[in-house]
Amino acid sequence: MEWLAETAEVRADPRHPGMVPRARSVLVVAAPYARPNDPARMGPSPGRVARYAWGRDYHNVLRRQLRKLERMLREAGHEARYSVDARPVFERAWAQRAGVGFVGKNCCLIVPGVGSHVFLGTVVTTAELEPDEPMAPRCGRCTLCLDACPTGAFLGPHRLDARRCVSYLTIEHEGAIAPELEAQMGDWVFGCDACQDVCPYNRTERPPAPDSDPYAPSAPLELSAEALLAMGDETYRERFEGSPLRRAGATRLARNVVIALGNSGDRRHLPVLEEARHHRAPVVREAAERALRRLDAGEPARTGDADDR
Ligand code: B12
Incomplete structure (x- = not known):
């Protein structure tokens, strides 16, 4: 994942020449993909597949939705650039700043009332939008996630050694x-x-209703x-x-x-x-x-x- 280091500068600043130099706002979208355990979807036997991968590739689905948002902003005369993973944007940090949720000790963005099984996408834009309040972390003393990691990949709260x-x-x-x-x-x-x-x-x-679940x-x-x-x-x-x-x-x-x-x-x-x-x-x-x-x-x-x- 060398690309993470290579794009660190752009990642740290959405106004970097490589992103949107005159950016004023970052719009953040969280799309829930929670679903109950289902052995038929869990993977080859024996083997478990992470929930996010049971359905359709979120990059494709979310990208289509964010493109519409991008187009709306452009039609209103603003510059706008969407991102789902592919562009250098700290999606979780922006989601926290935008008040969508908070970054848990497991590094995942948690939306109270929805959970952490959400995909994130952003649109960086020159539109001057009224910001929401950032959400403060709400993990309290809980360390269940840190203790549950099978390979001991957490060096501490919010610190993941991705190599493990x-x-x-x-x-x-x-x-x-x-x-x-x-x-x-x-x-x-x-x-x-x-x-x-x-x-x-x-x-x-709560899992989305099957007929309104684009990742089904x-x-x-x-x-x-x-x-x-x-x-x-x-x-x-x-x-x-x-x-x-x-x-x-x-x-x-x-x-x-x-x-x-x-x-x-x-x-x-x-x-x-x-x-x-x-x-x-x-x-x-x-x-x-x-x-x-x-x-x-x-x-x-x-x-x-x-x-x-
Ligand atoms: C690389 C990557 C990985 C790597 C590394 C993960 C990691 N913790 O960094 C690996 C392959 C391990 C991975 C695993 C997973 N990933 Co991933 N991954 C990414 C990706 C592409 C980049 C993340 C990144 O930049 N990491 C670098 C670290 C430093 O940043 P960060 O933890 O995201 O955010 C921190 C910094 O922003 C820092 N920060 C805040 N302000 C500032 C300012 C400055 C200047 C700096 C330097 C830092 C900083 O604080 C933040 C919180 O700790 C993002 C998409 C994206 N563009 O963000 C998806 C993403 C984070 N992954 C996602 C998912 C779903 C997963 C998995 C759950 C998949 C799975 N089930 O197997 C696991 C979860 C592992 C975990 N506990 O984190 C989702 C997370 C959704 C959510 N609810 O949080 C994302 C957002 C993809 C998406 N578009 O939905 N992932």
């Missing part, structure tokens, strides 16, 4: 994952919701580990067109599935892992070796050094 975050490891990280982290990743195969699942603000969240999944994921391991790049891209899962690619997802099988403690997965030792990608083959050792040793997930022979 399961979301980063499963989606962004190429190549092998450190064996001690593999053993702690549990059954997450794409993203992670551990620090949001325990948040008291998410206990009262078009089809259940319902994929077996075997099917994923056998999938080539092109088939993978076609299968996950329009889904956030497309980003990881076939090899990374196969690597993640193999890690989850190794953490399952279920020896019925030994044959699939044996097969994965012959996978076309070295990173999957190597992860399979370590996963086999974890399963063979009968180690439950999250214990010991996976490299012990």
